Amino acid sequence: MTPLEKRSSFSLASIYALRxxxxxxxxxxxxxxxxKYPGGHDAGLVGLAMGIYGLTQGALQxxxxxxxxxxxxxxxxxxxxxxxxxxxxxxxxxDSLLGLIVGRSLQGAxxxxxxxxxxxxxxxxxxxxxxxxxxxxxxxxxxxxLSLILAPALSxxxxxxxxxxxxxxxxxxGVAVVIWGVPPEPSxxxxxxxxxxxxxxxxxxxxxxNLGVFVLHAVLLAMWVAVxxxxxxxxxxxxxxxxxxxxxxxxxxxxxxxxxxxxxxKGYLRAVFLGSAMVIALVMFxxxxxxxxxxxxxxxxxxxxxxxxxxxxxEACQPSIAxxxxxxxxxxxxxxxxxxxxxxxxxxxGAAGGALMKAGGAQVLFGVCGLATLIxxxxxxxxxxxxxxxx
Numbered sequence: 240m241t242p243l244e245k246r247s248s249f250s251l252a253s254i255y256a257l258r259x260x261x262x263x264x265x266x267x268x269x270x271x272x273x274x275k276y277p278g279g280h281d282a283g284l285v286g287l288a289m290g291i292y293g294l295t296q297g298a299l300q301x302x303x304x305x306x307x308x309x310x311x312x313x314x315x316x317x318x319x320x321x322x323x324x325x326x327x328x329x330x331x332x333x334d335s336l337l338g339l340i341v342g343r344s345l346q347g348a349x350x351x352x353x354x355x356x357x358x359x360x361x362x363x364x365x366x367x368x369x370x371x372x373x374x375x376x377x378x379x380x381x382x383x384x385l386s387l388i389l390a391p392a393l394s395x396x397x398x399x400x401x402x403x404x405x406x407x408x409x410x411x412x413g414v415a416v417v418i419w420g421v422p423p424e425p426s427x428x429x430x431x432x433x434x435x436x437x438x439x440x441x442x443x444x445x446x447x448x449n450l451g452v453f454v455l456h457a458v459l460l461a462m463w464v465a466v467x468x469x470x471x472x473x474x475x476x477x478x479x480x481x482x483x484x485x486x487x488x489x490x491x492x493x494x495x496x497x498x499x500x501x502x503x504x505k506g507y508l509r510a511v512f513l514g515s516a517m518v519i520a521l522v523m524f525x526x527x528x529x530x531x532x533x534x535x536x537x538x539x540x541x542x543x544x545x546x547x548x549x550x551x552x553x554e555a556c557q558p559s560i561a562x563x564x565x566x567x568x569x570x571x572x573x574x575x576x577x578x579x580x581x582x583x584x585x586x587x588x589g590a591a592g593g594a595l596m597k598a599g600g601a602q603v604l605f606g607v608c609g610l611a612t613l614i615x616x617x618x619x620x621x622x623x624x625x626x627x628x629x630x
Contacts, residue, residue, distance in 0.1 A: 304575020323349030461592030491547030
């Protein structure tokens with residue numbers, strides 16, 4: 240990477256990390272802490288307060304991406320982070336579940352994921368783009384693992400309100416990074432036409448990528464409906480679940496670094512991508528098999544290590560592939576659609592995962608997740624070869 244590419248990659252990854260930590264640090268304790276609010280024993284309202292973030296974010300990703308194409312990435316990024324911060328402070332001040340729902344809705348309305356990935360794609364060459372996107376993808380997994388460790392201790396000291404205050408200040412820290420840390424954005428030549436929504440919605444390579452990110456994140460969220468209880472059944476208490484998550488996430492990062500980047504340089508990115516999707520399917524079917532009996536802790540840990548290895552690779556290469564496939568003059572809008580499907584994947588995964596778990600148990604849940612991944616793999620199989628980026 241050039242110095243400018245390193246600066247762009249690390250600053251934008253840090254923005255993503257601050258935002259994702261603000262999101263994730265609330266989730267491990269949200270249901271327990273929300274029970275202390277008036278009406279907090281209404282599971283439906285608690286679920287709505289948790290999930291509405293993904294719904295409002297999914298609804299606005301395309302709008303934010305398109306706005307960044309016209310108004311500039313950094314301006315829209317600052318605006319979105321300020322909305323996210325405002326939502327955090329509203330949730331911190333809430334004294335009812337309705338207030339939490341309003342705050343979470345505002346948090347989701349700061350839908351800047353597409354803008355971050357579009358700006359990173361603008362500021363990096365093809366030869367290093369997957370590595371740059373991997374920093375963003377790695378920040379998601381790292382913040383998830385960190386939140387599992389920090390959330391119980393922080394909530395014991397500050398409560399849910401304090402956690403939301405923290406998320407607001409983290410978002411304001413992200414604004415400072417955008418203003419003073421992110422390099423100036425490149426501008427497209429005046430003669431380049433602006434993209435249309437119709438062009439993005441009918442672009443076959445983008446549609447194929449969008450299906451993939453939807454399935455991956457639906458499966459990612461759905462599996463956590465059942466995995467925590469399986470760990471408990473295997474003898475690992477809830478407060479010690481990070482003993483399994485942290486090594487698995489760390490192992491996944493190491494595998495990603497040792498396999499993805501060298502193989503991409505040799506022109507094997509398509510094979511790595513398809514192989515990782517196949518591994519996700521096998522993991523789901525393995526979990527379905529394990530769920531049929533008494534789970535073994537070491538077996539679950541091995542499966543989670545394999546899962547995070549494949550999912551980290553996909554988190555790194557999917558946005559890179561999507562940004563390459565998108566029309567350059569409509570990259571913000573295209574990445575907005577991509578991130579819309581990502582957010583909707585989280586929303587559908589949570590809702591469908593709970594319904595499947597209730598209807599048929601963990602085996603049915605993991606079996607459906609495995610079949611969904613196989614359908615995605617079949618569609619992705621027809622993707623065009625991805626050449627090794629020219630140096």
